[in-house]
Amino acid sequence: MKFLGIFLLAVILSTVSGQTTSFKDKVEDLKRAFGAVLDDTSAEIAGLTAQLQEMKEERAELDRAHAWQALHMAAAAACRGSTASGGTGPWGNAVLAKENTRSCNQVCGATVFSRCDADISISGYTGQATSYTQRLGHFYNYGCGTPGNTHVLFDEVKAGKDDVFKDISTGNWYYRFCCCRKP
Numbered sequence: 001m002k003f004l005g006i007f008l009l010a011v012i013l014s015t016v017s018g019q020t021t022s023f024k025d026k027v028e029d030l031k032r033a034f035g036a037v038l039d040d041t042s043a044e045i046a047g048l049t050a051q052l053q054e055m056k057e058e059r060a061e062l063d064r065a066h067a068w069q070a071l072h073m074a075a076a077a078a079c080r081g082s083t084a085s086g087g088t089g090p091w092g093n094a095v096l097a098k099e100n101t102r103s104c105n106q107v108c109g110a111t112v113f114s115r116c117d118a119d120i121s122i123s124g125y126t127g128q129a130t131s132y133t134q135r136l137g138h139f140y141n142y143g144c145g146t147p148g149n150t151h152v153l154f155d156e157v158k159a160g161k162d163d164v165f166k167d168i169s170t171g172n173w174y175y176r177f178c179c180c181r182k183p
Contacts, residue, residue: 079179116144
């Protein structure tokens with residue numbers, strides 16, 4: 001009987017030892033598989049993070065382009081309203097950025113739109129109006145013959161790319177434009 005007990009114990013130990021080795025192998029296989037999944041997931045996360053950053057940068061550039069476009073459209077409307085005729089002639093009229101040290105006669109005169117109708121200066125606040133007495137923007141018409149206010153912050157060409165998002169409360173006052181037409 002002792003022999004049978006010893007034999008059974010040896011068989012059990014051999015089986016358990018084999019299973020332990022098998023379990024260890026399976027654990028190592030699982031570790032390798034998990035490591036590969038973790039590496040793949042980390043690479044995917046890094047790729048998605050880079051893609052999100054690129055999309056944010058593209059969105060900021062698009063917002064910036066739309067803000068400048070809105071300013072230019074406002075300048076065109078201001079030019080239309082600043083001229084007695086609304087702009088005349090058989091060609092489309094032009095809105096040009098005004099160099100802070102030159103008159104609009106000089107700016108327009110250097111182009112095919114050589115006649116100046118107005119020198120306008122416009123500024124607007126960000127956000128939606130909340131009352132009917134709230135000041136939303138500012139404007140001036142300096143006239144074509146003089147440089148007018150020569151502050152460099154009024155010169156769009158010399159402005160920083162994000163200055164279009166600034167208003168009086170954040171460090172920018174006006175942008176100036178020349179309303180030009182062909183003679």
